[in-house]
Every structure is written in structure tokens, then in C-alpha cells.
Amino acid sequence: MKLQFLGAAKEVTGSCIVVKTRKNRFLLDCGQRQGEEKEISPEFTFNPREIDFVVLSHAHLDHSGLLPKLVAEGFDGRIYSTVATRDVTELLLKDSAKIQKESAESGVLPMFTEKDVARTIDKFSVSEWNVPVDASDDVTITFLDAGHIWVQAFQL
Numbered sequence: 001m002k003l004q005f006l007g008a009a010k011e012v013t014g015s016c017i018v019v020k021t022r023k024n025r026f027l028l029d030c031g032q033r034q035g036e037e038k039e040i041s042p043e044f045t046f047n048p049r050e051i052d053f054v055v056l057s058h059a060h061l062d063h064s065g066l067l068p069k070l071v072a073e074g075f076d077g078r079i080y081s082t083v084a085t086r087d088v089t090e091l092l093l094k095d096s097a098k099i100q101k102e103s104a105e106s107g108v109l110p111m112f113t114e115k116d117v118a119r120t121i122d123k124f125s126v127s128e129w130n131v132p133v134d135a136s137d138d139v140t141i142t143f144l145d146a147g148h149i150w151v152q153a154f155q156l
């Protein structure tokens, strides 16, 4: 297994890790870099069409914020997460698309639209905590509570 860190290395924002196994190439998170000095719309250093699936650790935009851009640029696999992560991610990405649409009026091109967000949410494959899911024949995912985001606190 090979890991390539494309963000969140020596910083705490923009997590996007390419994982290569013998049979697959997948992403662990696809986050947006946040902060004034960061690029607003970064280019991927890989071809989104060559990513087999995504594992999303949690909903925060620095882990999920570029998923609609990934889909808009040709990613066509599944996005694995817990049910709560998908639901909160949908809210955050819709809000992000809305803000980008408003910013577009002042000349900043949006990275993605609400339509891209809807296509992204359709790609989620959700599971519960502690339930192993086979993402491929050589990758099994189990979501465990890491205590970073208390999903039970959200009432949707």
C-alpha cells in the first residue's frame, strides 16, 4: 500500500490522501484548503477518473469540500462514510455551493454548483459505526468513533 499526502501534511486543512493498493487507487478524504492565503480552487494532482472510490472520515469541509469538484471532473465511484457524515456533508456542501454562487457575482468562479453537490450525494454508500464494509476485494472499511465530531449532536 502506498500513501501520497496532498494536503493536511504539516498543516491542519485540506486533507486529501491518495492510497494505492495492488488493485485500487482511492482517496481518504477530499478536502478544501481553508484560510485566506490558500488557493481558492486548486487543481488535482491526479486524474479524478482514475480514482476507484473515496473514504470520507468526517463531514468538515477541510475533509469533504472538494468532493463535488472531484465528481464534476469525472470521478464516478462510491463515497464511503457513516450515515451522519453523509447527512452533515450534504448540508455543508449545499451551503458552500450557495456561497460560491453568491461570490460568482463579484467575479470569483465557483468550483462547483448545487447540481454537482446533488450528484455527489448520490454517490454515497453509507454504513453504521463498527460495521465492516468491503469497498473492493482488497479494501475493507470500518468506521470507528475518533471523538473529533460528535455526530449525535446534530438534529436533521
Ligand SMILES: [Zn+2]
Pocket: 058, 060, 063, 148, 149
Ligand atoms: Zn474536522
